[in-house]
Amino acid sequence: MLEKRLFRKPKNELEHQENGRQNQPSVPDDLYLSCPECKQTMLKSDMEDNGFVCPKCDYHFKIVARQRIALLTDPNSFHEIDAELSPSNLLNFPGYDEKLVKAQQESGELEGVICGTAAIGGYPVALFVMDPGFILGSMGTIVGEKITRLFEYAAAHQLPVIGYTVSGGARMQEGILSLMQMAKTSGAVKLHSDAGLLYVTVLTNPTTGGVTASFGMEGDIILAEPKALVAFAGPRVIEQTIRQKLPSGFQRAEFLLEKGFVDAIVHRNEQKQYLTTLLKLHQKGAM
Amino acid sequence: MAANLSFNASLNTVRESYESMKEKVQPYARVLAARAKNRPTSQSFIANLTDDFLEFHGDRRFGDDGAIIAGIARINDLPVTVIGIEKGITLQESIKRNFGAAHPEGYRKALRLMKQAEKFNRPVLCIVDTSGAYCGIGAEERGQGQAIAENLMEMMTLKTPVISLLIGEGGSGGALALAVADQVWMMENSVYSVISPEGCASILWKDSQKMQEAAEHLKLTAQDLFEMGVVERVIPESSAKEFDKVYALLKTMLYDSFQSAMQKPTDELVAKRYQRFRQMGIN
Numbered sequence: 001m002l003e004k005r006l007f008r009k010p011k012n013e014l015e016h017q018e019n020g021r022q023n024q025p026s027v028p029d030d031l032y033l034s035c036p037e038c039k040q041t042m043l044k045s046d047m048e049d050n051g052f053v054c055p056k057c058d059y060h061f062k063i064v065a066r067q068r069i070a071l072l073t074d075p076n077s078f079h080e081i082d083a084e085l086s087p088s089n090l091l092n093f094p095g096y097d098e099k100l101v102k103a104q105q106e107s108g109e110l111e112g113v114i115c116g117t118a119a120i121g122g123y124p125v126a127l128f129v130m131d132p133g134f135i136l137g138s139m140g141t142i143v144g145e146k147i148t149r150l151f152e153y154a155a156a157h158q159l160p161v162i163g164y165t166v167s168g169g170a171r172m173q174e175g176i177l178s179l180m181q182m183a184k185t186s187g188a189v190k191l192h193s194d195a196g197l198l199y200v201t202v203l204t205n206p207t208t209g210g211v212t213a214s215f216g217m218e219g220d221i222i223l224a225e226p227k228a229l230v231a232f233a234g235p236r237v238i239e240q241t242i243r244q245k246l247p248s249g250f251q252r253a254e255f256l257l258e259k260g261f262v263d264a265i266v267h268r269n270e271q272k273q274y275l276t277t278l279l280k281l282h283q284k285g286a287m
Numbered sequence: 288m289a290a291n292l293s294f295n296a297s298l299n300t301v302r303e304s305y306e307s308m309k310e311k312v313q314p315y316a317r318v319l320a321a322r323a324k325n326r327p328t329s330q331s332f333i334a335n336l337t338d339d340f341l342e343f344h345g346d347r348r349f350g351d352d353g354a355i356i357a358g359i360a361r362i363n364d365l366p367v368t369v370i371g372i373e374k375g376i377t378l379q380e381s382i383k384r385n386f387g388a389a390h391p392e393g394y395r396k397a398l399r400l401m402k403q404a405e406k407f408n409r410p411v412l413c414i415v416d417t418s419g420a421y422c423g424i425g426a427e428e429r430g431q432g433q434a435i436a437e438n439l440m441e442m443m444t445l446k447t448p449v450i451s452l453l454i455g456e457g458g459s460g461g462a463l464a465l466a467v468a469d470q471v472w473m474m475e476n477s478v479y480s481v482i483s484p485e486g487c488a489s490i491l492w493k494d495s496q497k498m499q500e501a502a503e504h505l506k507l508t509a510q511d512l513f514e515m516g517v518v519e520r521v522i523p524e525s526s527a528k529e530f531d532k533v534y535a536l537l538k539t540m541l542y543d544s545f546q547s548a549m550q551k552p553t554d555e556l557v558a559k560r561y562q563r564f565r566q567m568g569i570n
Binding site: 090091092093094095140141142144145148170172173174175176177178179180181182183184186187188189190191193194209210212213214215216217218230231232233237238241242246250251259260261 | 440
């Protein structure tokens with residue numbers, strides 16, 4: 001303790017002035033931001049107007065589910081399904097109630113996935129979009145239930161499913177029941193698939209664990225956003241297991257493309273057009 | 288030997304022993320029992336439950352995964368496909384078997400043999416004992432997530448009866464990839480969880496020493512899961528010395544269950560399997 005004090009820089013009266021500059025021009029904190037990839041500073045509104053993509057380096061920022069739906073679907077075409085389903089603390093897991101309330105307040109959503117029907121480029125689809133902010137996009141029983149219902153609905157109404165994933169994996173506060181959602185959703189995907197219907201997944205940063213190992217990797221066509229981390233076990237878990245540093249770019253979308261696990265990487269601002277073409281090519285009969 | 292126990296009698300034994308188990312052993316003690324070194328592994332179960340076991344290798348795509356033993360055998364007069372995750376008994380063998388942590392090729396081998404079972408109308412017995420699917424560079428490169436996902440999807444509609452038996456650790460997705468079944472049974476001292484108690488404690492409380500607390504809250508014991516309706520049966524173990532009796536009972540139960548499942552139309556079987564998982568997590 002004593003040594004520390006010895007080396008402390010003496011306080012400079014002038015430095016205190018910094019805090020007192022009240023009448024200096026200033027900008028609100030959230031007007032500008034810097035890109036985590038290229039470190040460039042930009043107007044937040046410029047980034048948002050560019051589909052939440054860095055205008056300088058194409059870094060894809062996190063985007064909440066509602067905004068993604070607005071960007072992707074035709075105006076006023078989205079109709080939400082099962083919006084009222086809300087999670088509960090099934091196992092009385094300590095701290096989970098508080099965590100849920102906080103996530104709901106911060107996101108304004110009841111759960112971490114939004115489901116509904118919409119039109120993309122004029123083609124009707126069933127759509128689910130996971131939310132990165134809701135307990136890290138984890139899959140609990142209600143996430144599993146909503147996605148299962150969507151596939152069942154789509155199968156009954158002969159609709160293709162477009163699914164956007166972002167997830168830290170199964171939600172451990174719901175224990176084995178969240179694990180079971182992997183099987184449940186996979187069953188629903190199979191039901192939909194056996195009806196001869198199209199399912200397209202778009203893997204976004206990050207998609208890991210139980211979501212990768214279930215409906216994330218079960219699409220007929222699997223797309224990914226540039227540089228999205230897509231993994232079963234996340235990089236930290238692997239580094240702890242094998243006790244060595246992972247090569248750069250490991251488990252990124254480009255790596256998965258090279259290894260044969262995604263069909264294509266599609267820039268966020270080109271996804272609507274890409275999906276429109278995809279849907280068009282899956283219409284029954286001659287074009 | 289108890290091999291001639293009637294089905295009802297064996298079921299009663301299960302119920303009675305379940306009652307006695309209710310006076311709780313600490314969940315973390317179950318976790319330790321499930322991981323115990325001297326615990327019988329899949330090989331012992333295969334040797335004691337089946338005859339004429341022929342092991343088959345390889346996924347026909349990349350290689351053969353020593354962590355999964357698979358092949359065909361018979362239970363009494365019934366041909367079955369058997370797929371077991373094997374941790375190994377000696378250290379040398381455990382290394383060869385990667386301590387029961389399977390790679391994608393292991394899950395793909397399992398699926399290949401399940402599809403074959405479907406073709407030849409054989410029921411499938413999966414024996415699960417793993418701390419989890421392997422987390423490593425090769426496993427990720429070859430699509431661990433995709434391999435598990437494909438098993439979940441394909442097992443759901445496999446047109447032949449499937450029973451999964453958890454004999455030790457049921458570690459998350461790596462266990463579930465062999466547990467999309469008509470019925471899931473657990474040995475009394477096995478556990479089944481979305482995450483290890485140590486992992487849970489370290490993520491939630493930044494303290495892996497709180498694993499006992501985590502084990503309690505995760506509800507991972509056979510008894511808890513039976514109460515929650517996640518598994519159909521808990522198989523009493525009694526003492527390790529008397530494991531012969533356990534095998535005899537288990538063999539009868541498996542034989543009877545497979546026989547009665549074989550009588551059912553496969554459509555009905557598959558629809559029931561879907562419903563089994565469909566209702567999980569609905570209040």
